[in-house]
Amino acid sequence: MHVSGDVSLNPGPDKCIICNKTVATNHRAVSCDSCNGWTHIKCGNIKPNPYKAVQSMDNFEWFCQPCLDARLSNNVPDNTGDCVRHEDDYLERFAASLNTSHNDLRIAHLSVCSLRNKIDDIRLLQKISRFDVLAIGESHLNASIPDNVLQIPGLKFIRCDRSQRKGGGVIMYYAEHLSVNHRRDLAASDIEALWIQVKFPTNTTLFSVINRGPNNMPTFGKTKKLLGTFEYFNMQNIISQPTRITSTTEFLIDLIVTTKANMVRQCGVLPLGISDHSLVYATLKLKSKRPPPKIVRSRNFKRCNIQDFKKDIELIPFHLLDIFEDKDDVLWGWNLLFNDVCDFHSPYKDVKEYKRLRNEITTDVRRAKTKHFKNQLIEIKTSAEYWNLLRNATAPKLRKAIGPLKREDGSLAVDSKEKSNLMNSFFSNIGINLTRNSSFTKVNPATTLKSVPIIKDVILSKSEIEKPLSDLKWNKATGPDQISSRTLKTAGNALVHPLYHIFCESLRSGYVFEEWKVARLSPIHKKDDESDMGNYRPISILSIPSKILESAVIQRIVNHTFYEHSLVTENQWAYRKGFSIELMLIKLTEQWRQAVDNSKVVGVVFVDFQKAFDCESHKILLNKLEIDFGIKGNLAAWLHSYLKGRKKRITASKFKRVAARKKNYETLVAQFKKPVRQTQAMRFGLANEGNAAATYAQLKGVNVRRSGFFINPGCPHLGASPDYIVFDPSKNDDPFGLMEAKCLSMQNAKCVRRINGELKLKKSHEYYYQIQAQLGLTGMQWFDLMVLCKDDYYIERIYFDQEVFDSMCTNLNKFYFEFFLCTLL
Numbered sequence: 001m002h003v004s005g006d007v008s009l010n011p012g013p014d015k016c017i018i019c020n021k022t023v024a025t026n027h028r029a030v031s032c033d034s035c036n037g038w039t040h041i042k043c044g045n046i047k048p049n050p051y052k053a054v055q056s057m058d059n060f061e062w063f064c065q066p067c068l069d070a071r072l073s074n075n076v077p078d079n080t081g082d083c084v085r086h087e088d089d090y091l092e093r094f095a096a097s098l099n100t101s102h103n104d105l106r107i108a109h110l111s112v113c114s115l116r117n118k119i120d121d122i123r124l125l126q127k128i129s130r131f132d133v134l135a136i137g138e139s140h141l142n143a144s145i146p147d148n149v150l151q152i153p154g155l156k157f158i159r160c161d162r163s164q165r166k167g168g169g170v171i172m173y174y175a176e177h178l179s180v181n182h183r184r185d186l187a188a189s190d191i192e193a194l195w196i197q198v199k200f201p202t203n204t205t206l207f208s209v210i211n212r213g214p215n216n217m218p219t220f221g222k223t224k225k226l227l228g229t230f231e232y233f234n235m236q237n238i239i240s241q242p243t244r245i246t247s248t249t250e251f252l253i254d255l256i257v258t259t260k261a262n263m264v265r266q267c268g269v270l271p272l273g274i275s276d277h278s279l280v281y282a283t284l285k286l287k288s289k290r291p292p293p294k295i296v297r298s299r300n301f302k303r304c305n306i307q308d309f310k311k312d313i314e315l316i317p318f319h320l321l322d323i324f325e326d327k328d329d330v331l332w333g334w335n336l337l338f339n340d341v342c343d344f345h346s347p348y349k350d351v352k353e354y355k356r357l358r359n360e361i362t363t364d365v366r367r368a369k370t371k372h373f374k375n376q377l378i379e380i381k382t383s384a385e386y387w388n389l390l391r392n393a394t395a396p397k398l399r400k401a402i403g404p405l406k407r408e409d410g411s412l413a414v415d416s417k418e419k420s421n422l423m424n425s426f427f428s429n430i431g432i433n434l435t436r437n438s439s440f441t442k443v444n445p446a447t448t449l450k451s452v453p454i455i456k457d458v459i460l461s462k463s464e465i466e467k468p469l470s471d472l473k474w475n476k477a478t479g480p481d482q483i484s485s486r487t488l489k490t491a492g493n494a495l496v497h498p499l500y501h502i503f504c505e506s507l508r509s510g511y512v513f514e515e516w517k518v519a520r521l522s523p524i525h526k527k528d529d530e531s532d533m534g535n536y537r538p539i540s541i542l543s544i545p546s547k548i549l550e551s552a553v554i555q556r557i558v559n560h561t562f563y564e565h566s567l568v569t570e571n572q573w574a575y576r577k578g579f580s581i582e583l584m585l586i587k588l589t590e591q592w593r594q595a596v597d598n599s600k601v602v603g604v605v606f607v608d609f610q611k612a613f614d615c616e617s618h619k620i621l622l623n624k625l626e627i628d629f630g631i632k633g634n635l636a637a638w639l640h641s642y643l644k645g646r647k648k649r650i651t652a653s654k655f656k657r658v659a660a661r662k663k664n665y666e667t668l669v670a671q672f673k674k675p676v677r678q679t680q681a682m683r684f685g686l687a688n689e690g691n692a693a694a695t696y697a698q699l700k701g702v703n704v705r706r707s708g709f710f711i712n713p714g715c716p717h718l719g720a721s722p723d724y725i726v727f728d729p730s731k732n733d734d735p736f737g738l739m740e741a742k743c744l745s746m747q748n749a750k751c752v753r754r755i756n757g758e759l760k761l762k763k764s765h766e767y768y769y770q771i772q773a774q775l776g777l778t779g780m781q782w783f784d785l786m787v788l789c790k791d792d793y794y795i796e797r798i799y800f801d802q803e804v805f806d807s808m809c810t811n812l813n814k815f816y817f818e819f820f821l822c823t824l825l
Helices: 048-055 065-075 080-097 116-129 220-232 306-314 318-323 327-345 362-379 383-394 416-434 463-471 485-509 544-564 581-597 618-629 633-643 665-673 680-700 766-778 802-824
Strands: 029-031 038-040 105-111 133-137 155-160 170-175 179-182 192-199 204-211 264-270 279-284 296-299 348-351 518-525 536-541 647-649 703-706 724-728 734-743 752-755 758-761 782-788 793-799
Touching (some): 105 204, 155 192, 170 192, 680 734, 766 782
Antiparallel strands (some): 029 038, 179 192, 264 279, 296 348, 782 793
8 A cells, every 4th residue: 555655654643843742632732823733832831711712712813933933024124223213202202292281290000910020111111201100000029029120210119019929019109309108007908009198289189009900800799889989989080991902802990080080181091012901191280390400519620731730739838727726727728728729720510411312122222231231240350349230230329319207296397408407316316315224334444454555646658648549439429528539539649748747637636627527418218118217327428538547547456456466356257358247157157057967956146236336335435445455645535536526417419409499598607707818809909998098088078087897786796897987077077978999990890880871880789788788887878989990980979778778687687697696606
């Protein structure tokens, strides 16, 4: 029969095109309509429920993966750039449609089925659409997924994970500038829901996201009960289009329900490729004022001549600082001289935030990130570089604004200045409050039996200053003295001797300058409730020159205690070179493993001290340094001065809003308290002021005399000192007016302007307010202002204006009693 050629060999049962195993008749498998090959549903990643649904359908086509790839490759256009532009234009057109009013609040909801795998898509969506509240359903998160991998720039979030089984979970993102209160009291253990209360200028609104999983489908009766609840509370669903569409069905299962339908300006459904659910969105007539931009001050080194800068540093007369007796005056003078040179060579510039470039398609971004971090991983040589790379790859640092904070009575503080004061008070008293009931008995060193080597002084060398200056990183944060690391590093060796002089003065006198004890605080949120100040960790930003001196002192103490005399136990880990926490854990786990191998029982106790460093007593530290480590003399005095009277302040820049809305009185106070430096123009005016007064007396036929300092009994905190008092010689030289001489160039006299051909003093100029104040405090009725230049002069008589003086006194009193007086006490 085989030879006859009219029969074929029996091919036997079909085999799976993926696993190449036999597909039996009782196996669940599907046949490809293109190549007729069979595939097990497990090999083809087909779920049982869709498989059953396919079996019951007629005229249903299914293609295996090789055939599907071949069909897709023939249909994909060659110009993929058009697809990228189409996707961007699609989202940009949607975002443009939401811009009906820039003050409207934008809200949206999307069920994503695993947020962690789609977080980059959500970030792209948020970057283009800029929602104020974005709710995510079916987040599929659990406790093993940290918060830092879910961050979206410009948004904060709260989450509710399903703990009993897989899937489910909700997360709600909200804009940083919103005043939000997380309403935990409305949460229920059997409902996946989150509630937030947002405060607006005119009202307070409650938002919630509620997720009902597919395994929790209600009966028809319960559905009617839900609709009845909507009607009872006058609630209305504003979404009318289907939100989940398949080839055979359409469902409206993603709702936006509200009790104020008249507040909805715009709503709709947007299909996306992120999920099989469509995005539902709405814009509400709730004014959501955007926060003001953050202004960053940085120096412009673009045109800075490094060699000229160093030469000018070397020419600074730092030796003049020896005339000051007060140590803090020495530091003030040093900072003043140094900053003057910095301002000349590298003045401050305003850094504005530029628009980011258009986004690449998500797959291209992921490929670029993967390639970048892979190349970085190959170049890593130290563990520190590895951890920095890991942190940058998984959770890049984001600077967040601090939200509302709880007061002692439980209410929320939303004003930036009040939040600053609350934080300042909390961090200042945290150690005192925690150690209130503790006691300390000072030990007399003479009664102890210890005999330890003594160290009294720190001998500083210039090399200990030169190396830290050269190793400074340019991007280090600037301390309260506004001396940046870049200016110090740029000055380099030219600054070694001046710093050496001031460092030696501090060590020799055992005194730490007061300004070096001031730290600028940057509160960093650690965990849990962001409105609880106890959940923040303060980061202290100190003066960079002070940290250079501190490092030299620390190194000398470490050499004395660790290397020269071995005063520290070998069991000391951390804060010690070659004894890191990682090595300690490796050693401990190895000891535990050996103990278990030797049939021993291993017990470990982990202790976490609350605010451990804040509770540490400075008295105990100083006493221990003297008894256990022999630190005495000027070094002990320097350490005592270092720990005494330290101050911390939270500047209005960590919360980004106070200075933009109110007058910066604190800066004005600092300016008033600084001595005035005489400029060349001031010296010229003083030299020619007498000639101007003589010319005025001759022209007017009057007598003029130098004025003293006037204090009005009605307001003794205000004073005036006019240049001259005018006397009438015909009336026994009775005073009847005031006179002020300004010697400057008429071409540069910006204080005057021409009105109908005549020169008049501008009423908006500071000279006009100065004159009105002098008239009001002295009781005179007129004031002659004389502007004298080389070839011409100008005289104008100005009369007293009571309304201007009263208005000025109101502001002066407020400034003096509320801001200036407290700095004098």
